[in-house]
Amino acid sequence: MLDQFLKNKTAIVTGAGQGVGQGIAISLAERGATVALLGRSLDKLKATLEIIKQAGGKSLAIRVDVKNPQDLVAAVERVVAETGGIQILVNNAQEVPLGTLLEVDETKIEAGWQSGPMASLRLMKLCYPHLIGDGVIINLASSAGMRWDMSGYGAYAAVKEAIRSISRAAACEWGPEGIRCNVIMPHAMSPGLKWWTENRPDEAAEFIASIPQRRIGECKQDIGDFVSMLCSEQSRYVNGQTIALDGGQARVS
Template identity: 50%
Template sequence: MGALQGKVALVTGAGQGVGEGIALALAAEDVDVAVVGRTLSKLESTCDLLRARGVRAEPFPCDVTDTPALPAMADAVVAEFGRLDILVNNAYAGAYGPLLDMSDDDFRKGFDAAPFAAFALMKACHPHLRGGGSIVNLVTSAMVRWDPTTYGAYAAAKSALRSLTRTVAVEWAPDGIRANSIAPHAMSPGLEGWAKARPEEAAAFVASIPMRRIGDPEADIGRAVVALVGPDLGYLTGATIPLDGGQAFFG
C-alpha cells in the first residue's frame, strides 16, 4: 500500500495542462481526485484518464472566481468522496501586457483567480483538511523574473498568493495542515500555443532555462506535488519550490 492510497485530492483547473498533469500523478499513487474546472467536457476527459489508472474521479464544474460558490463545491466534494486530504489551487485566468495598456478590470482578474479564489477555497476546505491535510498553491517564477515586462499583473497576483500561502502554513500548522507553493514551467496548452506562434521567442525562452527544456505537467510538476503532499516531506511547510529547470532565483 502506497503512502497516499485512499486519500482524496481536489485539483482546480484540472481539465488540461498542469492541473491535469498533477491529477494524473496523484492518481498514479492511488489518490482519488475531484476534478474542478469551468468546462465540463474537459473535466470528463481528465476523469476518463484518471479512471483508467484505477482511481475514482468525478467532475465538478466550477468557476473559482465565483468565490461565494466555493464552500458549497468543497462540501459537495466531501459528500461525494467522504473525505478531503489534498487541495491544489492551480486554476488561473488573468491578463498579460504592459501596465499602461491594462484596464483596472483586467488587472483585477488575476487577483480574483489567484489569491481571492485560493483564500475562499482554503477556508472552505480547512475543516476537512485538519489533522494531516496538505495544500499546494501554484505561483510563478515571473515574481522574480529578471525582466517583468508584460508579466506585472500576473506576478503581482501570484506574489499575493505566495504570501497568503506562507501565512496559511504558519497559522494552520497547529491544525495539522501544511501549505506550500510551487512555481512551475510546464508545457501547458497556452504555452504550447505561444511557442508555435512565436518560435524564435520560444527558443530564446528555452535557452534561458539551465536544463534547456520546459517541464512536463505530469512527470516534472505532478511528481513533485506527489512528493510535497507525501510523508517524506511532512516537515516542510510555508516553502516556495521552483520547478523551472533552474531558471529563477528566489533567493
C-alpha cells in the same frame, strides 16, 4: 504497480481539465488518491476523468467557476459528501493578465485577482476544517515574479506573488494544526505556455535557452509527480516553501 502512498486521501485540484492541473490530478490518482476535478469546462474535466478511470483511479468532475464563491462552497460540500473528507488541496486555476501597465485591461487584472489569490484563499478557508490534522495545500505561483525585466508581466506577477504571501501566512498560522502549505512555480508545456511559445517564438527561444536543462517540463512527470511526493508523508517537514520546478532557471527568494 505504483506505490499507493496517497490511498484513502481525497484531493481537490482546480483547473484539472488540462495542462499542469491535469498532470497533477493524474499523478495523485495514480498514487491512490480520490481526486475531485474542478474547472469551467465539464468536457475537459471528463477527459481527465476518463484518463484516470482507464488507469484504475478514482475521481469526480465538478464544473466550477473559481471566481464564483457560491460555486466553491457547493463544490467543497459535494466533495465532502461524496468522499467523506478532504486531505489535499491544489490551487492551480488562474486567468492570466498580460500586458504592459499602460495596456493591460483592468477587467483582466480583476479576473486574475479573483481566479488566483482570492479563489485560492476562499478554497483554503473552506477546506481548512477538513485539513486539520494531516492536510496539505499546494498553491501555484510563477517565476514571472522573479524576472529581472518585468515589462508586460507586472499584473500577472502581482497576482501570483499575492498567492505566495497567502501561502506563507497559512503555513505559519495553520502549521500548529497539522496543515502544511507550500508553493510551486512550474514550467510545463501547458496549453497557455504552448500558446506563448507559438505566438512569441523569439521570446520563448530566449526563455528556453535560459533554462539550464534546456527544456520545458512535462505536466505529469515533472510537475504532477513532484506534487504527489510533496503531499506524501516523506515530505512531512516541508512547509512554507516556494519551490521552482523549472529546470534550474529561477533563483527563488
